[in-house]
Amino acid sequence: xxxxxxxxxxxxxxxxxxxxxxxxxxxxxxxxxxxxxxxxxxxxxxxxxxxxxxxxxxxxxxxxxxxxxxxxxxxxxxxxxxxxxxxxxxxxxxxxxxxxxxxxxxxxxxxxxxxxxxxxxxxxxxxxx
Numbered sequence: 001x002x003x004x005x006x007x008x009x010x011x012x013x014x015x016x017x018x019x020x021x022x023x024x025x026x027x028x029x030x031x032x033x034x035x036x037x038x039x040x041x042x043x044x045x046x047x048x049x050x051x052x053x054x055x056x057x058x059x060x061x062x063x064x065x066x067x068x069x070x071x072x073x074x075x076x077x078x079x080x081x082x083x084x085x086x087x088x089x090x091x092x093x094x095x096x097x098x099x100x101x102x103x104x105x106x107x108x109x110x111x112x113x114x115x116x117x118x119x120x121x122x123x124x125x126x127x128x129x
Contacts, residue, residue, distance in 0.1 A: 056103075056127050057100075057101045057102055057103055057127055058100070058102040058103075058104070058105055058107070058108035058124060058125065058126060058127060059098045059099065059100050059101065059102070059108075059124075059125040060098070060099050060100045060102075060108065060111065060112055060115060060122055060123070060124055060125065061096055061097065061098050061099075061122065061123055061125050062077060062086075062097050062098075062099055062115060062119045062121075062122045063095075063096065063097040063119070063121070064094045064095070064096045064097075064121070065094055065095065066094075066095065067088075067095045069095075070088050070095035070096070070097050071088065073097050073119075074086050074087075074088055074097045077097065077099060077119075080118060081099070081114075081115070084099050084100050084111065085099065085100070085101055086098065086099035086100070087099075098125065099115070105124075108124055109124065112124055
């Protein structure tokens, strides 16, 4: 393999620098024409999203700990209580298994009693308003 001498390096570097001086970035103005109904739809969607709140229901926490154990707990829960939805939430440093989506406290407490028979550390999570 041949090594370039400093004079050859300069001869290669000089044309590269002059060529880069003449290159231009894409300097163009773009005009965007959109239908005014599009902006109206976006505003309507924003209104709908603010009116929907996911924290208006009671939930039950059945586990808090490591990721693998949380996945296992949720899997076992779904097998036993197939009609109650559940999910895993990461809250540093623990993974929490939250189940249910109960509209009233009475409904949540009824299910809490059933779940307590199978899981030890369960408690009701109130909606934050």
